[in-house]
Every structure is written in C-alpha cells, then in structure tokens.
Amino acid sequence: MSSPTGTDDGAEAPDGGATVYDLAAECTADDVEQGKRYHATVNGVVDYGVFVDLSEEVSGLVHDSNLLGRYDVGDEFVVELGEIRPDGDLSFEEVQLSDYSTEHVPHGTAAAVTDLGDATGDTVVVEGQVVQIKQTGGPTVFQVRDGTGIVPCAAFEEAGVRAYPDVEMDDVVRVSGTAEDRDGGVQVEADSLTVLDGNEAADVQANLDDALADAAEPADIEPLVEWDAFEKLWDDLREVATELRETVLSGRPIRMRHHADGDGLCASVPLQVALERFIADHYEDSDAPQHLLKRLPSKAPYYEMEDVTRDLNFALEDRTRHGQKLPMVLMLDNGSTEEDTPAYRNLRHYDIPVVVVDHHHPDPEAVEPLIEQHVNPYLHDEDYRITTGMLCVELARMIDPDLTEDLKHVPAVAGLSDRSESEAMGDYLDLAAEKGYDEDDLRDIGEALDYATHWLRYSSGERLITDALNVSCDDRDRHAELVDFLAERAERDVQDQLDAAMSHVEHERLDNGAHLYRIDVENHAHRFTYPAPGKTTGKIHDEKVAETGDPVITIGYGPDFAVLRSDGVRLDIPRMVTELTEEVNGGGVSGGGHLVVGSIKFVSGMREEVIDALVEKMAEAEIDEELGSSTALPEEV
Known part of the structure; x- marks a missing residue:
C-alpha cells in the first residue's frame, strides 16, 4: 500500500490517536495492508456476519464473531484488515476507537x-x-x-x-x-x-x-567580464531572474516586448532561449514553451497603445480559450519613460505585472509606481554604455548557465549595435574573438539583425533571428552565409538611400558652433524600404561626423515626426521634449530616447514651429567634444 500522508505505519497518528484510512473509490486490494484500519460501509447482511466495502474495488467479510454491534446496509464503522486469504478474499474485524484521525488513501x-x-x-x-x-x-x-x-x-x-x-x-x-x-x-x-x-x-x-x-533561485554565476560599473546592477538582475523563474513555475505566461533593433534583439533572443529551456525542463507538456512565452518586437522606442491593446486582447483570449493566467509583460530595451505610462495604466486594469530592463534615459518617478521591477544603469549613476543586450545576456545565464558558451559573442554585438563606448568593450570583443568573431563579423551580425527585423515588421522571426545571431544555432556555416547575405543587402540598400538623400541635406552653423544638418526623409529618401527614417538619419549623421570632425546635430523629419542625432553637443532630448510640450501650444509634442539620441512626434500642421523651437534649444546647448552618442534609434517613427 502506498504510504498515506502523515504516518509511516498507520498505527498511531502524530497526536497519539490511531489512524484510520479512507480509501479512494478507485483503490484496489494492492492499496490495503494487513493490520491497518479502514473506514467501511455495509453492503450486505447475512446470518454469519456482514459484507463491507472499503472502495468500489475492495470488499470483504466481517464475521459475526468479529462484530461488536448490529448493522444494516449503508451503515459505516471502522474495521481492521485481519487476513488476506490465498484466494484473495479479505477478512475484517470491527474495532471501536475513542480517538483517531482519518487519512485519505489515493489509488496509486x-x-x-x-x-x-x-x-x-x-x-x-x-x-x-x-x-x-x-x-x-x-x-x-x-x-x-x-x-x-x-x-x-x-x-x-x-x-x-x-x-x-x-x-x-x-x-x-x-x-x-x-x-x-x-x-x-x-x-x-x-x-x-x-x-x-x-x-x-x-x-x-x-x-x-x-x-x-528553491527552484526560483538564480544560478550562481560570475559576470562574463570584470566591470565595476556593471557590478552595480548585479543584484537588480538577480531579482529579475528570480521573478522570471518564479513566474514560469507558477504557470503565468510571459509576453516579452523588446525594441526592434540590434540591441533589443541581443537582449531578447538569449533570454527567450534561456526561458524556453527552463520551461521545457520543468513542464512535462512539450508544447509549454510555445504557450508560455511570446517574444514581440516593438517598432517605437516606447510601449505604444497599439502594442498594449494587442497584448491585452491576446491575454484575455488565452485566458478564456486556454485557461491561462494573465501574463507578465517583460519590457526589454524599452519601457523606462513617461511615454510608456499610458500603456502601463491600461495593464493595471487587469493587475498584469510589468518588469523593465532598459538603458534609455528613464523617468523613474513616472514609471516605477506602475511596474514591479526596473533595471536601468541610469538608476545607478551609469548610462547607456551598459546596453540592454549586455544586461540580458547575464540575465539569461542566471536562468540557464549552460548557455554561456553560446552567448559570449552577443554582448559585443549589442555594444557595437548601440555604439557603446564603455571601457569593457575591449573585453567583450576579446570574448567574441575566442568564439571566432572579429569586429567586422560582429558589425555584420548587427547589420543583419537590423535588416531582417525591418522586413519582419511585427513578426518575431523566431528561427531566422536566432540563426542570424547564432544563439543555439545548430549550423555555424548556415549562420555565416545568412549574415553575409543580409549584411550585404543592408549595405547596398543603405548606399542607395544615401545616394538619393545626401544632395538634399541642408546645413547651417548654430550659435554654439555646432553643425546642424536637416533632411526631409519623407520627400528626399526612399519610403517603405530599408533603411527606415531613423536609420537613414543615423547614417547621414555618421557621414557628416566623419566629414567635419566637429560637433554635429542631425535632424531627419517627416510630416509629423523628427529623428534626432548628436555628437559633441550636450543635449537632453527628454527634457527638451517636456519643454516643447509646454511651450509649443497645439504642437502635440511627445517622444524621448537617450540624452543625445531620440525621436519626437507632433501635429503635422505645427511641424515648422516645433522644429524651429527645437533648433533654438539645440543652439543653446553646451559643446562637449568628449561626449559620445548612441545609435539606439527607432527603426520606425
């Protein structure tokens, strides 16, 4: 008989009273044991005793000589199994107990x-x-x-x-x-x-x-590189790793939202693979990884109402159709700014938790009351040079440390994609070199990721992106051929775009000495193709920085948006957006990004007023030739 919960031998309960077992309806003779006591129900009365049922499958005789009272069909009393006869018949004796506890015995x-x-x-x-x-x-x-x-x-x-x-x-x-x-x-x-x-x-x-x-405790690992700035975020990452593992084990799905660019993919893909492995290790249902984790790219540099509405709709449908809990939303390389808060407030109607891992300049007072956890280097007096991809590679290793060898090159791809100028980039490049990647290879991977995700649009491109980044890819040659093809196509399309746009770039010198370049990407660049307005502006900006060697600001604008890039000028784009919102009456200004890189939206009829006001603020900014820039630009605006 399987050991019932609470006792080992069934004779005495923990409080000193006897234990009487209550068999489940499906129990058979294999589930009973001689000398143990059971609840029994009379199913027949004969001259020489009564027949009793212990379950639908277990019955036997209490001989008249072993009865202490008189009973009718349906009466219940306690019996002890006295004998199991060679033919399988069971013989019971009635017992009367003043003090006992009941233990249920399941079948099996x-x-x-x-x-x-x-x-x-x-x-x-x-x-x-x-x-x-x-x-x-x-x-x-x-x-x-x-x-x-x-x-x-x-x-x-x-x-x-x-x-x-x-x-x-x-x-x-x-x-x-x-x-x-x-x-x-x-x-x-x-x-x-x-x-x-x-x-x-x-x-x-x-x-x-x-x-x-115990199971939610992250793996005890060391960072891939020694970096004092990164160490400040280590405890925050461990807390997120714990919450992600616990979320999986509690049966709650995860909807992973990430910025659709190189750094966003370097953050999300390793974490996706790690979580899928963790789910597979703990679920006997082979379809569980597919049902419990969704990776979803976001074109905008913040959580748009379109995206959150889609997420809510799918979550509610999954709850109704598949009995799932409402998900956790995990924001990667996105989610730190005030522009995210309307979406977060929408999620709060359903008590959906949000966790953010990001390196954009944050608005902690705006977002933190609406989210569970927030990992961001700016919260520790660091900046965007610690990219989200670098953070999430370590997060993935905390969830599945066996992925370490597959991920050693990814932080370098993330750093080059977002032009991190951190002191750790050399160490990351050395790690990648150990895996057979030189710097040109890593840049090609970043370009291939940008190119592929542009054409994938709202699709995650599961295997294609995993193969391009070479995370858990089973064919290194296919990875290399794929990256070469995508990177060459990206370079060709970028050059076509520059050939079309460069002659239309307007130039002026600001009062602070910085060069200002403007390009109407709506009318003087190819539309609905690669590169999108954000990357087009970035490529033009890079050309002008190399050409002048001076502080440069570049604005790429369309009917109702502008993309901003700066080198050598101490801008604060989130602050400028806030000021423009208040100062340009009827402008409908919104946006954000990094301090020196970002995008804004506005009412199309107020474009001239908004851009003129923006340029005035840029002309007042301090020149700082040591100040770098990031390329974490939105692919679409």
Missing part, C-alpha cells in the same frame, strides 16, 4: 512529476497546485505543479464537457491516474481529482512554497 503510488517518465503505464498519485485549466474538445486538462515540475492531467467527462467543475485555479489537489507518454512528454490520465483542504492542503502548499523558492 505517490510520484514526483520529474519521476513520471520512469512510471509510464503505472497508476500514480500527484499532489500539487492547479496552475492552468484548459477545456479541449475532449478532456479537461489540468496543469498541476508539484515541488519538482508541472504535468498535464487529463480528466474525461463527455467530450468537450468540463470535468470536475468545482476545481479552480490555484486549488491544491490530489490526482490519481495512469502516467502515459504523450507527444514527447508525460500526461496523467486522471481517474480521480480531489481538492484538498485543512491541514492536508496547508502541508502540501507549504512544501510547494519551499520548492518554488
């Missing part, structure tokens, strides 16, 4: 989720918490989490009819059934599913909480 052998793969075909018992309830056209599938993992438990009623309708999300349950292979994983075909309560539920929940805390 107690098993942890991680051990079910070795128990296929056996009847098992799993105790845990319901983290998802999905009604299919056939069975109702309950995802149940114990201290080791999560397993789908299929319960059958009529086809398409909800089984166990009283069972709710987060209930602590005991499932008895047969462990079966299913699509590369294990599923329990449930014979019974019982909601636990009282001390039983409390004991199981306490064990689950302890196991969850």
Whole structure:
C-alpha cells in the first residue's frame, strides 16, 4: 500500500490517536495492508456476519464473531484488515476507537512529476497546485505543479464537457491516474481529482512554497567580464531572474516586448532561449514553451497603445480559450519613460505585472509606481554604455548557465549595435574573438539583425533571428552565409538611400558652433524600404561626423515626426521634449530616447514651429567634444 500522508505505519497518528484510512473509490486490494484500519460501509447482511466495502474495488467479510454491534446496509464503522486469504478474499474485524484521525488513501503510488517518465503505464498519485485549466474538445486538462515540475492531467467527462467543475485555479489537489507518454512528454490520465483542504492542503502548499523558492533561485554565476560599473546592477538582475523563474513555475505566461533593433534583439533572443529551456525542463507538456512565452518586437522606442491593446486582447483570449493566467509583460530595451505610462495604466486594469530592463534615459518617478521591477544603469549613476543586450545576456545565464558558451559573442554585438563606448568593450570583443568573431563579423551580425527585423515588421522571426545571431544555432556555416547575405543587402540598400538623400541635406552653423544638418526623409529618401527614417538619419549623421570632425546635430523629419542625432553637443532630448510640450501650444509634442539620441512626434500642421523651437534649444546647448552618442534609434517613427 502506498504510504498515506502523515504516518509511516498507520498505527498511531502524530497526536497519539490511531489512524484510520479512507480509501479512494478507485483503490484496489494492492492499496490495503494487513493490520491497518479502514473506514467501511455495509453492503450486505447475512446470518454469519456482514459484507463491507472499503472502495468500489475492495470488499470483504466481517464475521459475526468479529462484530461488536448490529448493522444494516449503508451503515459505516471502522474495521481492521485481519487476513488476506490465498484466494484473495479479505477478512475484517470491527474495532471501536475513542480517538483517531482519518487519512485519505489515493489509488496509486505517490510520484514526483520529474519521476513520471520512469512510471509510464503505472497508476500514480500527484499532489500539487492547479496552475492552468484548459477545456479541449475532449478532456479537461489540468496543469498541476508539484515541488519538482508541472504535468498535464487529463480528466474525461463527455467530450468537450468540463470535468470536475468545482476545481479552480490555484486549488491544491490530489490526482490519481495512469502516467502515459504523450507527444514527447508525460500526461496523467486522471481517474480521480480531489481538492484538498485543512491541514492536508496547508502541508502540501507549504512544501510547494519551499520548492518554488528553491527552484526560483538564480544560478550562481560570475559576470562574463570584470566591470565595476556593471557590478552595480548585479543584484537588480538577480531579482529579475528570480521573478522570471518564479513566474514560469507558477504557470503565468510571459509576453516579452523588446525594441526592434540590434540591441533589443541581443537582449531578447538569449533570454527567450534561456526561458524556453527552463520551461521545457520543468513542464512535462512539450508544447509549454510555445504557450508560455511570446517574444514581440516593438517598432517605437516606447510601449505604444497599439502594442498594449494587442497584448491585452491576446491575454484575455488565452485566458478564456486556454485557461491561462494573465501574463507578465517583460519590457526589454524599452519601457523606462513617461511615454510608456499610458500603456502601463491600461495593464493595471487587469493587475498584469510589468518588469523593465532598459538603458534609455528613464523617468523613474513616472514609471516605477506602475511596474514591479526596473533595471536601468541610469538608476545607478551609469548610462547607456551598459546596453540592454549586455544586461540580458547575464540575465539569461542566471536562468540557464549552460548557455554561456553560446552567448559570449552577443554582448559585443549589442555594444557595437548601440555604439557603446564603455571601457569593457575591449573585453567583450576579446570574448567574441575566442568564439571566432572579429569586429567586422560582429558589425555584420548587427547589420543583419537590423535588416531582417525591418522586413519582419511585427513578426518575431523566431528561427531566422536566432540563426542570424547564432544563439543555439545548430549550423555555424548556415549562420555565416545568412549574415553575409543580409549584411550585404543592408549595405547596398543603405548606399542607395544615401545616394538619393545626401544632395538634399541642408546645413547651417548654430550659435554654439555646432553643425546642424536637416533632411526631409519623407520627400528626399526612399519610403517603405530599408533603411527606415531613423536609420537613414543615423547614417547621414555618421557621414557628416566623419566629414567635419566637429560637433554635429542631425535632424531627419517627416510630416509629423523628427529623428534626432548628436555628437559633441550636450543635449537632453527628454527634457527638451517636456519643454516643447509646454511651450509649443497645439504642437502635440511627445517622444524621448537617450540624452543625445531620440525621436519626437507632433501635429503635422505645427511641424515648422516645433522644429524651429527645437533648433533654438539645440543652439543653446553646451559643446562637449568628449561626449559620445548612441545609435539606439527607432527603426520606425
């Protein structure tokens, strides 16, 4: 007999009273043991005693000589199993107890989720918490989490009819059934599913909480490079890693939103692979990684209402159709500014948690009341030179340290994509060199990522992007050929764009001595192709910086937007946007970005007034030839 919860031998309960076992309806003779006491129900009365049922499958005789009272059909009393005869018949004796506790005995052998793969075909018992309830056209599938993992438990009623309708999300349950292979994983075909309560539920929940805390603990790793500035963010990253692991284990999906550029992809792809592996390690359902994690690129440098509306709609549909919990939203290389707050407020209507890992200049007072965690170098007196890709590579390693070798080149790609001028870039380049990448190779990967994600638009491009970045790619030659092709196409298209646009660039010298270049990218650049307005402006800016060697500001504008780049001028674009919002009446100004790189939007009829006011502020900015710039520009505005 499987050992019931609470005692080892069944003779004495923890408080000194006897233990009486209550068999589940499916229990068989294999689940009883001589000398143990059971709750019994009379099913027949004869001259020489009474027949009793312990379950639907277990019955036997209490001889008249072993009865202490007189009973009718349906009466209940306590019996002790006196003998199991060679022919399988069971003989019981009545016992009367003044003090005892009852323990439920499920049908099957107690098993942890991680051990079910070795128990296929056996009847098992799993105790845990319901983290998802999905009604299919056939069975109702309950995802149940114990201290080791999560397993789908299929319960059958009529086809398409909800089984166990009283069972709710987060209930602590005991499932008895047969462990079966299913699509590369294990599923329990449930014979019974019982909601636990009282001390039983409390004991199981306490064990689950302890196991969850242990499993959510991040891997104990060292940073890829020694960098004092980065060390300041290490504890913040560990807290996020803990929350992500805990979110997966609790059955909550994750919607990963990231900026659709090189750094955003260097942040999101390693983390996606790490989380998918972590999910696969803890879920017996082979489809769990696909259902629990979505990577979603965002074109704008903030969380747009279009994106949050899509996310909410999909989340609510998944809750209704698939019984999923509402997701966590994970913002990468995005999400730190006041422009994000309308979307966050929308999520709060449904208590959807938000976690942000970013390196854009933040508005902590605006966003932090609306989010759970916020990792950003500016919060530790550092800046954008610590890119989000660098941060998320370490975050991915905390979730799955076995990915380390596959990720060593990624921080260098992120740094070059966002032109990080940090003192650690040399160390990152050396790491990449160990993997066979020189600096030109890494720049080509960044260009290939930008080019591919431009044409993918709102699609994540799962395998294509993973192969281009060479994270968990199974064919290095294919990766190299793919990058060469995409990078060459990107270079060709950039050159075509510059050939069309450069003769239309307007120049003036500002009062502070900086060169100002303007380009109407709506009318003097190819539209609806690569590169988009942001990158077009960046490439023109790079040409002018190289040409002049002086402080340079470049503005690429269209009917209702402007993209801004600066080298050698101490700008504060988020502050300028705030001031323009107040000063240009009816301008409808919004936007943001880094201090010296960003984008703004405005009402098209006020374009001239907004740009003139912006140029006046730029002319008053301090010249600082030691000040660098970033290229974390929006691909689309």
